[in-house]
Amino acid sequence: MARDTVVIVGAGLAGAKAAETLRAEGFSGAILLVGAEEELPYERPPLSKDYLLGELDRASTAVHGPGWYTDHEVDLVLGAAVISIRRDTHTVELANGRHLAYTHLMLATGASPRRLSLPGAELEGVLYLRDLADSERLREALRSGNPVAVVGGGWIGLEVAAAARRYGCPVTIVEPQPVPLQATLGTEIGQYVTETHRRHGVTVLSGRRPRNLIGSGHVLGLTTDAGEEVEADTVLIAVGATPNTALARGGGLAVDDANHGIVVDEYLRAGDPTIVAAGDVASALHPFYGRHLRVEHWANALAMGPAAARSLLGRGTPYDELPFFYTDQYDLGMEFVGLPSGSHDVVVRGELGEDAFHAFWLADGRVVAGMHVNRWDEGIEPAKQLVRRRATVDAARLADPSIPLDGVVVGAH
Ligand SMILES: Cc1cc2nc3c(=O)[nH]c(=O)nc-3n(C[C@H](O)[C@H](O)[C@H](O)COP(=O)(O)OP(=O)(O)OC[C@H]3O[C@@H](n4cnc5c(N)ncnc54)[C@H](O)[C@@H]3O)c2cc1C
Numbered sequence: 001m002a003r004d005t006v007v008i009v010g011a012g013l014a015g016a017k018a019a020e021t022l023r024a025e026g027f028s029g030a031i032l033l034v035g036a037e038e039e040l041p042y043e044r045p046p047l048s049k050d051y052l053l054g055e056l057d058r059a060s061t062a063v064h065g066p067g068w069y070t071d072h073e074v075d076l077v078l079g080a081a082v083i084s085i086r087r088d089t090h091t092v093e094l095a096n097g098r099h100l101a102y103t104h105l106m107l108a109t110g111a112s113p114r115r116l117s118l119p120g121a122e123l124e125g126v127l128y129l130r131d132l133a134d135s136e137r138l139r140e141a142l143r144s145g146n147p148v149a150v151v152g153g154g155w156i157g158l159e160v161a162a163a164a165r166r167y168g169c170p171v172t173i174v175e176p177q178p179v180p181l182q183a184t185l186g187t188e189i190g191q192y193v194t195e196t197h198r199r200h201g202v203t204v205l206s207g208r209r210p211r212n213l214i215g216s217g218h219v220l221g222l223t224t225d226a227g228e229e230v231e232a233d234t235v236l237i238a239v240g241a242t243p244n245t246a247l248a249r250g251g252g253l254a255v256d257d258a259n260h261g262i263v264v265d266e267y268l269r270a271g272d273p274t275i276v277a278a279g280d281v282a283s284a285l286h287p288f289y290g291r292h293l294r295v296e297h298w299a300n301a302l303a304m305g306p307a308a309a310r311s312l313l314g315r316g317t318p319y320d321e322l323p324f325f326y327t328d329q330y331d332l333g334m335e336f337v338g339l340p341s342g343s344h345d346v347v348v349r350g351e352l353g354e355d356a357f358h359a360f361w362l363a364d365g366r367v368v369a370g371m372h373v374n375r376w377d378e379g380i381e382p383a384k385q386l387v388r389r390r391a392t393v394d395a396a397r398l399a400d401p402s403i404p405l406d407g408v409v410v411g412a413h
Helices: 013-024 066-071 132-143 155-166 187-199 246-250 298-312 381-388
Strands: 005-009 030-035 074-078 082-086 091-094 099-101 104-107 111-113 148-151 171-175 203-206 210-216 218-224 229-231 234-237 241-243 262-264 269-272 275-277 282-286 291-293 324-329 332-338 345-351 356-363 366-373
Touching: 005 013, 005 099, 013 030, 013 298, 066 074, 082 246, 104 298, 132 155, 132 234, 148 155, 148 218, 155 171, 155 187, 155 324, 187 203, 187 324, 187 345, 218 234, 262 269, 262 275, 275 298, 282 298, 298 324, 332 381, 356 381, 366 381
Parallel strands: 005 030, 005 104, 030 074, 104 275, 148 171, 148 234, 171 203, 262 282
Antiparallel strands: 082 091, 091 099, 111 241, 210 218, 218 229, 269 275, 282 291, 324 332, 332 366, 345 356, 356 366
């Protein structure tokens, strides 16, 4: 009988962590980790933070050093995009015409930056940020100290704005919402983050959309729908990401309309007993929420890759990690847990002005999400527990940092 072979499509964080787990769990068959990029699997968060700032070297972004793959007999097939899945013959086809046979397949193809089709979008100096090469190109541009416009005041846009200020670049953010992050975090916390950027010299044009990019050959700036002209030598478009689902779709796997991800159950199975999906691309049935979620965060790829690997080995358990996210901007470190929304009630515990506080999002008095800024003493764990317990809290007590978090739960004191 042919040796069991797991083919992992997508040599990113979820894929590399899955390979690690397969070996750690004693899988002795072949593992092929196939990636479209030429790079060893690497972590993306530094691309908008310390790698962009030149404070972290390339090798330190790698999930494992090159020797690890040899030592663990994980066959890296890099610079090789998979173009189709043949479920009837259990094979995948690579762009170079090679076919790989699998007994089990994992899809961890991640996501790609959403493109904007604005007039001038093809000009030099109009950049996106997803991979190492993008980050290096952007770093080169920031080193010039020339003006930067960031289209999109989401996390990546904000982190790049902070990095650009460190390089001394004049920075303008153009964001369609009245307050950046408003839809996800609400006005108060969105305003807090926005004011932090303004304090560091960023011009935030909110409630505006870019109308067109100006320049000939190289970009010179952009105009907004409110008629402003923003000078820029670099324009970063950071308007979200689209999961890479074409391969799954072509292979007849379900992709959902709500989350745009590959539909998997709580064991991360993609409707075919031999195929799982994980990471940014997977829309997984989440037991805690009772619906499908697609989470585009580092911690999710880190935990979901291994969970999918265990599932392939028949040792899966329902994947129920709560969404967790972190970001670093200027001297602020933030962590979030749960699913915040701009429509929830927000309770701040501590002083926003001191840049050290917790915040909680409540729905009908229950904690659905929490965050902290620079509160590394307590961290995110207490918030996580409140979310996990679906705790009903007394909002006034929650807002009072002198009352321990255990004492804010209604009925628990
Ligand atoms: C700039 C940046 C900063 C970020 N910062 C944070 C942060 O601060 N905190 C946080 O929580 N999250 C952050 N994230 C998100 C986090 O990095 C992602 O959630 C994580 O990388 C997802 O891992 P993944 O393995 O699912 O996908 P990816 O890392 O995208 O890996 C997927 C890989 O699959 C490859 N691939 C796609 N299609 C094919 C194919 N057909 N054949 C072969 N290979 C294919 C891709 O080329 C890619 O290399 C950031 C992301 C970016 C881009």
